[in-house]
Amino acid sequence: MTLKKATEELDRVIGRHRWVKEEDIAKLPYMEAIVKETMRLHPLAPLITPRLARYDCNVGGYDIPKGTIVLVNVWAIGRDPSIWDNPNEFFPERFKDKTIDVKGHNFELLPFGAGRRACLGNNLGLKVVQSTLANMVHGFSWRLPGNMKEEDLNMDEISLLTTSKKNLLLLWLRLDFHHIFILRLDRLKFTFHKVCSNTLLSH
Numbered sequence: 001m002t003l004k005k006a007t008e009e010l011d012r013v014i015g016r017h018r019w020v021k022e023e024d025i026a027k028l029p030y031m032e033a034i035v036k037e038t039m040r041l042h043p044l045a046p047l048i049t050p051r052l053a054r055y056d057c058n059v060g061g062y063d064i065p066k067g068t069i070v071l072v073n074v075w076a077i078g079r080d081p082s083i084w085d086n087p088n089e090f091f092p093e094r095f096k097d098k099t100i101d102v103k104g105h106n107f108e109l110l111p112f113g114a115g116r117r118a119c120l121g122n123n124l125g126l127k128v129v130q131s132t133l134a135n136m137v138h139g140f141s142w143r144l145p146g147n148m149k150e151e152d153l154n155m156d157e158i159s160l161l162t163t164s165k166k167n168l169l170l171l172w173l174r175l176d177f178h179h180i181f182i183l184r185l186d187r188l189k190f191t192f193h194k195v196c197s198n199t200l201l202s203h
């Protein structure tokens, strides 16, 4: 359903004859919401950078003595049922008509951290993710193979300092091209491999 709505928005705003440009993103609120929802459920850095308390303080009713090293678990905040309805559900519509942003102003959603040590590249990072995802949805047909159901899609992550998807994705184009591509997504690589036949898709 999410994919269908995103594709409808892209077809309406962009049309079928060109790729999405960076300046189009402001006209694609549903795509923006999808990125927020993805960052809520799958933050790149689940524990952000450790903080050191420079003086005794109280946060949310908890006393934090000076010298304490504090780990902020943004992964858990993003799935906290006291903040989010149905927190484990991927539901971009939850951001509709809300001003909540991802740049450290709203503590319930902190994919780029917050405060003085917040991500310095948040504008660049966000724009790259938004336009890459928008073009991946716009330019490719995403289908699950065989009888596989959405709930069977393996969303396992590999989590060290940062988190990435564990398993490869396969995809093919829906615009006016004839190449088959493999999208390789692993810890260190994010590359498209062009191949000439679709035989690989059955593997």
Ligand code: HEM
Pocket (backbone or CB within 6 Å): 044, 045, 048, 049, 050, 110, 111, 112, 113, 114, 115, 116, 117, 118, 119, 120, 121, 122, 124, 125, 126, 129
């Ligand atoms: C979607 C892409 C990105 C995400 C999700 C992301 C996320 C983060 C997070 C969570 C932190 C820790 C913030 C904190 O502890 O409060 C961080 C720190 C940082 N990020 Fe990013 N980042 C992204 C892209 C970038 C890019 C493109 C650059 C540079 C061009 C960048 C440069 C930095 C730097 C320099 C820090 C350390 C800041 C400090 O410790 O003072 N990031 N990032």
